[in-house]
Amino acid sequence: MRMTLRVAAALLLMPLAAQASTIEMKVFGMVCGYCAQGIEKSLRTHDATADVVVSLENKLVAVTTREGQDITDDELRKMITKAGYDLKSISRTKRTMSEIRGEVLEAANQ
Amino acid sequence: MNSHRIFCVVGLAALFTLTPAFGRPILYGNSTTFMAEYRDGVMKEAQLSYAPSSRWSVGVGHLELNDTGPRHEHEVNFGRLNLLLKRWNLESAQANVFVWGGAGRSSITIAPSPTPEPSEHDHGAPPVPGVAQTFEETAWNSGGQIDFETRRTYFAASSDAHYSSTFLHRTDTLQFGFSPYKHEAGTLATWLVVSASHYAGDIDENTQVALLLRFFRKHVWMELGATTEGKPQGRIMLTF
Numbered sequence: 001m002r003m004t005l006r007v008a009a010a011l012l013l014m015p016l017a018a019q020a021s022t023i024e025m026k027v028f029g030m031v032c033g034y035c036a037q038g039i040e041k042s043l044r045t046h047d048a049t050a051d052v053v054v055s056l057e058n059k060l061v062a063v064t065t066r067e068g069q070d071i072t073d074d075e076l077r078k079m080i081t082k083a084g085y086d087l088k089s090i091s092r093t094k095r096t097m098s099e100i101r102g103e104v105l106e107a108a109n110q
Numbered sequence: 111m112n113s114h115r116i117f118c119v120v121g122l123a124a125l126f127t128l129t130p131a132f133g134r135p136i137l138y139g140n141s142t143t144f145m146a147e148y149r150d151g152v153m154k155e156a157q158l159s160y161a162p163s164s165r166w167s168v169g170v171g172h173l174e175l176n177d178t179g180p181r182h183e184h185e186v187n188f189g190r191l192n193l194l195l196k197r198w199n200l201e202s203a204q205a206n207v208f209v210w211g212g213a214g215r216s217s218i219t220i221a222p223s224p225t226p227e228p229s230e231h232d233h234g235a236p237p238v239p240g241v242a243q244t245f246e247e248t249a250w251n252s253g254g255q256i257d258f259e260t261r262r263t264y265f266a267a268s269s270d271a272h273y274s275s276t277f278l279h280r281t282d283t284l285q286f287g288f289s290p291y292k293h294e295a296g297t298l299a300t301w302l303v304v305s306a307s308h309y310a311g312d313i314d315e316n317t318q319v320a321l322l323l324r325f326f327r328k329h330v331w332m333e334l335g336a337t338t339e340g341k342p343q344g345r346i347m348l349t350f
Contacts, residue, residue, distance in 0.1 A: 029198075030204075031261050032261070032293075033327065035138070037138060037328075037329075038137070038138025041139070054295045055294065056292070056294055057292065059201065082164065083164055084164035084194070084197055108294035108297055
């Protein structure tokens with residue numbers, strides 16, 4: 001009975017995990033376009049990286065991965081640190097890059 | 111004394127050549143940067159540098175001077191290493207400590223005079239009518255910088271020393287920059303920069319102030335302005 005419940009729970013959670021393909025990171029120290037370029041270049045060296053968005057206003061770095069691939073928190077921390085910045089938090093969300101880009105554009109126009 | 115004056119001019123030129131781009135000697139890791147600069151009545155130069163990481167970069171450059179006397183052609187070819195010693199990343203700001211050092215070869219050529227005349231610079235040998243004279247020497251450079259930057263303000267203080275067996279030149283620079291708006295990644299950034307430099311060493315001590323308008327977007331960076339004496343300056347930088 002306990003095993004059945006575990007399998008059922010795993011099956012229920014699987015779709016959520018599959019949808020959570022956007023990684024959002026709070027990064028400190030980003031003050032200019034060159035900061036964004038450096039971080040984006042560092043993240044794109046990872047084979048699993050599909051897309052990157054950087055928002056100076058929101059101190060946000062968002063990454064999507066290629067289908068079926070992932071980037072671990074340790075790898076993300078190393079890439080951000082190597083680029084010269086401080087990674088403060090990592091969250092995996094369901095937001096699309098289009099939504100995030102829209103938010104960044106809105107912040108830039110304010 | 112005259113030879114000191116010549117080499118000090120070369121040292122000053124080397125200083126211009128080695129002025130950190132964007133107020134910083136390192137932009138970001140795994141980047142290549144080409145920079146060209148023109149200063150009216152003073153110099154024109156080009157640099158190519160590569161930063162393997164965000165912590166250090168190496169570069170080479172070529173400089174030509176045009177303000178060091180009639181019939182004089184001055185050139186400096188150099189190499190340089192820049193190090194980021196320490197960075198503080200704050201929520202909406204960044205501060206850095208950089209140091210740098212390098213070596214170069216300065217070359218001074220004096221075109222032949224149409225008529226015999228005494229040399230205006232003592233290079234150790236009298237000028238021969240109809241024959242150009244060339245003088246070469248190894249020159250060294252070392253310095254450091256601290257800076258603090260937000261998306262609206264920028265401050266930097268730096269000290270730079272250039273020296274050889276025959277000259278010593280030092281400059282201390284303060285820069286303050288202001289941006290009228292907060293630019294976002296990928297959008298146009300605009301800065302107004304006030305730069306004050308104090309020159310000391312084997313040349314007459316003096317201070318120069320320049321007002322500069324700086325723009326950059328993505329891979330292109332440019333700066334236009336003039337000194338308080340009205341001499342135009344311009345610089346363009348491409349990073350990829």
